[in-house]
Amino acid sequence: MFVPIWLIFFGSGLIMAVTTLVWSVRSRQFDDQDRARFLPLSGLTRDELDEIPSTRRGADFVAYMLIFGAGLAAFLLCLVIVLTH
Amino acid sequence: MNFLLPNEPGSAARRFFLSSAIWLLVGVIFGLIGAIEMVDPDLFPAHEHLTFGRMRPLHINILVFGFLMTAFFGGFLHVIPAVCRTKLISERLANFAVWFYNAIVVAALATLPFGLTQGREYAELIWGIDIAILAAVAVLIFLVFGTIARRTESLLYVSAWYIGGGLIWTFFVFAVGNVVWQAPHGSWMGIHDQILLWFYGHNVVGLVVTPQAIGLAYYIIPRATRTPIYSHSLSLIGFWMLIVMYTHTGTHHLLQAPVPQWLKVLSIVNSISLIVPVFAFLTNVWLPLKDRFSRVFRDVGAKMVFTGTIWYFIVCLQGPYHSLPSVQRVTHFTQWVIAHSHIALLGFGGFIAMGATYYILPIILKRDLYSRLLADFQYWLMLIGTLGIFLSLTFAGLIQGEAWLMGEVVYRVLPELKIYFVVRGIAGVMVVTGAVLFVINVLLTILRKTPPLPVEGSEAETEVAA
Ligand code: HEM
Ligand code: HEM
Numbered sequence: 001m002f003v004p005i006w007l008i009f010f011g012s013g014l015i016m017a018v019t020t021l022v023w024s025v026r027s028r029q030f031d032d033q034d035r036a037r038f039l040p041l042s043g044l045t046r047d048e049l050d051e052i053p054s055t056r057r058g059a060d061f062v063a064y065m066l067i068f069g070a071g072l073a074a075f076l077l078c079l080v081i082v083l084t085h
Numbered sequence: 086m087n088f089l090l091p092n093e094p095g096s097a098a099r100r101f102f103l104s105s106a107i108w109l110l111v112g113v114i115f116g117l118i119g120a121i122e123m124v125d126p127d128l129f130p131a132h133e134h135l136t137f138g139r140m141r142p143l144h145i146n147i148l149v150f151g152f153l154m155t156a157f158f159g160g161f162l163h164v165i166p167a168v169c170r171t172k173l174i175s176e177r178l179a180n181f182a183v184w185f186y187n188a189i190v191v192a193a194l195a196t197l198p199f200g201l202t203q204g205r206e207y208a209e210l211i212w213g214i215d216i217a218i219l220a221a222v223a224v225l226i227f228l229v230f231g232t233i234a235r236r237t238e239s240l241l242y243v244s245a246w247y248i249g250g251g252l253i254w255t256f257f258v259f260a261v262g263n264v265v266w267q268a269p270h271g272s273w274m275g276i277h278d279q280i281l282l283w284f285y286g287h288n289v290v291g292l293v294v295t296p297q298a299i300g301l302a303y304y305i306i307p308r309a310t311r312t313p314i315y316s317h318s319l320s321l322i323g324f325w326m327l328i329v330m331y332t333h334t335g336t337h338h339l340l341q342a343p344v345p346q347w348l349k350v351l352s353i354v355n356s357i358s359l360i361v362p363v364f365a366f367l368t369n370v371w372l373p374l375k376d377r378f379s380r381v382f383r384d385v386g387a388k389m390v391f392t393g394t395i396w397y398f399i400v401c402l403q404g405p406y407h408s409l410p411s412v413q414r415v416t417h418f419t420q421w422v423i424a425h426s427h428i429a430l431l432g433f434g435g436f437i438a439m440g441a442t443y444y445i446l447p448i449i450l451k452r453d454l455y456s457r458l459l460a461d462f463q464y465w466l467m468l469i470g471t472l473g474i475f476l477s478l479t480f481a482g483l484i485q486g487e488a489w490l491m492g493e494v495v496y497r498v499l500p501e502l503k504i505y506f507v508v509r510g511i512a513g514v515m516v517v518t519g520a521v522l523f524v525i526n527v528l529l530t531i532l533r534k535t536p537p538l539p540v541e542g543s544e545a546e547t548e549v550a551a
Contacts, residue, residue, distance in 0.1 A: 029321075030318070036242060037307075037313035038313050039242040040308045041308060043170075044308075048311070060381075063465075067392075067432075067472065068399070070476055071398075071399035071403065074403070077480075078406075078407075078483060
C-alpha cells in the first residue's frame, strides 16, 4: 500500500509541476524579465521613488556582524570537535 | 455581518496580523515554561497539563500554525493583489478564513494540554483539526489563485510564484505527512512512517515556511528600499530549484536510522545543493543594496525582514553542514539542533513575519505605526534574545556531542548543561518581553483613531516599468 500511495503522490506532484512550467513558458512568464523586477515598486509616486532615505545606523550593522560572528563561532567549534573525534 | 465578515479592503489582513501577534505571545510563554522546566523539571509537579511533554508540542504548534502562518496569510492578502494590480477576490471570504483559522488554533490550544495528540512531531494535532487545516488552506488557495486569475498585470512577480506554490505545497505536504487517510491515528507503520513524517517535517520548514517568508521578503525589501531585485530570472530559477531539491531532503533527519541508504545519500546531496536556491534568493535581495544598504533601516518592518534574511544565510549554511554524517555524529540529538530550529523559525521565519506585520499594517490602515520606538526596542530585545538562545544551545549541544562521543552517559552530562539552559531562559524572557511589546504596538496601531497620513502609493499610480 505504501508504494502505490507514494507513487500517486509523486506522480501528481510531477504532473502539476510540469504543467505549471509548460503554462508559464506558453504564457510568456519568462519574457520581459527586466520589467518584472520593478513590479513591487508599482503604485509608488514619482516623489516616493526619488526620495533617498539617509538613515545610516551603525548599531544595526554591528548587530549583523554579531550574527555572522555567532554563526562562524558555532561552525568552527563544531568543526574542531568533528576533526578531533 | 459587517463586523464578522466586513467587505472593507485590508480588513482580513489586519485581523490576521493581530491574531499572529497574540499567538506569538501565547506560544513563547509556553516555550518559556518549557525552558524553565529544563532547569527545574519539577516546576509544576501536580499539574500534568503543564509538564514539559505537553508544553513542547503546544509551543511548537501554536508558533508554527498560529504565529507564523497567520502573519504569512495576512501578508499574502496584501501582497498578491498588489503585485497582480487587482483587488482581492473576496474580502468577506478572507474574513471567514480569519475566524475559521483562528478557531483551529484555539482547538490546538484546547486539545494538546489534555494529551490529545497523534504524537508525531509537527503532526501532533488530532485528525479532525488536520482536516480543518486542510479546509482552511484550501480557502486560502482559492483566495490567492482567484486573485491571480483576475490580475491586470500579465507577468507574475516572483512573490506570487512563491506564495502560490507555497500554499499548494502546504496542502499536499500537510495531507501526506499527517497521513490523513488513516483516521483517526494519522500514521503509517514502522520505518515508513518515519520516512513520511520527516518528509513532512522538513517540508514544513522548507516548503511551507520558507517559500511564504521568501515571497514576502521579495516584495517588502525592494519596495521599502525603492530598489528592484537583481534579476527576476534568477529568482525564478531559485523557485524551481527549491521544488526539485527540497522535496527529497527529509531523510537527513534519519541518517542514524535504518532507512534505505540511497534515500540517505539523496537527502544529503540535495541538502548541499540547496545552497544554490538559497544564494539565488540572497544574491537577488542583497546585491542591489550594496550602495544603498542604509535604506533598509528607514522602515522598522523592512529592517526586521532584512534581519530575517541574515538569519536565513546562517541557517542555510548550518543546514547543509549538519546534513553531513560526520558532523551529525557530533550534533544529532543534541541541543545544537534546537539552536538551529530557533534561528530558523524565530530568526528567519519569525523576523520576516513580524517585519511583514510592521511594514504592511500602516499601508493597510493608512496611518503610521503606534510607536516606532517601541518597535525598535522590541527588535533589539528579540535580536539579542535570539542570539542568546542560539549561542547557549549551540554550546550546550557541542558539550553533549563531545561528551557522548567520549562514552559519557546522558544523565552525567546533564549538570554541565544547566548554566546554558539558564542563559536560554534569560534570553527567552527577552523574546517574551518583545512579544508583549509587539501585541501592544499592533493593537494600538489598529485601534488608534488618527486622521489618515499620506501613505506610500496612495497618490496617482506611477508607471515604473522600465
Ligand atoms: C539549506 C537548507 C537547510 C538544510 C540543509 C537543513 C538541514 C537540517 C538538518 C540536517 C536537520 C536535522 C539535524 C539533526 O536532527 O541532526 C535540520 C533540522 C531542522 N531544521 Fe533545518 N536545514 C535547512 C534550512 C532550514 C530552514 C530554512 C528552516 C526553517 C525555516 C529549518 C528548520 C529546521 C528545524 C525546525 C529543524 C528541527 C527539526 C526537529 O528535529 O524537530 N531548516 N535541518
Ligand atoms: C517565534 C518564536 C519561537 C519559535 C518559532 C520556536 C520554535 C520552536 C521549535 C520548532 C521547536 C522544536 C525544536 C526541535 O525539535 O528541533 C522549539 C523547541 C523549544 N523551544 Fe522554541 N520557538 C520560539 C521561541 C522560543 C522561546 C522564546 C523559548 C523560551 C526560552 C523557547 C523554548 C523552547 C524549548 C524549551 C523547546 C524544547 C527544546 C527541547 O526539546 O530540547 N522557544 N521551539
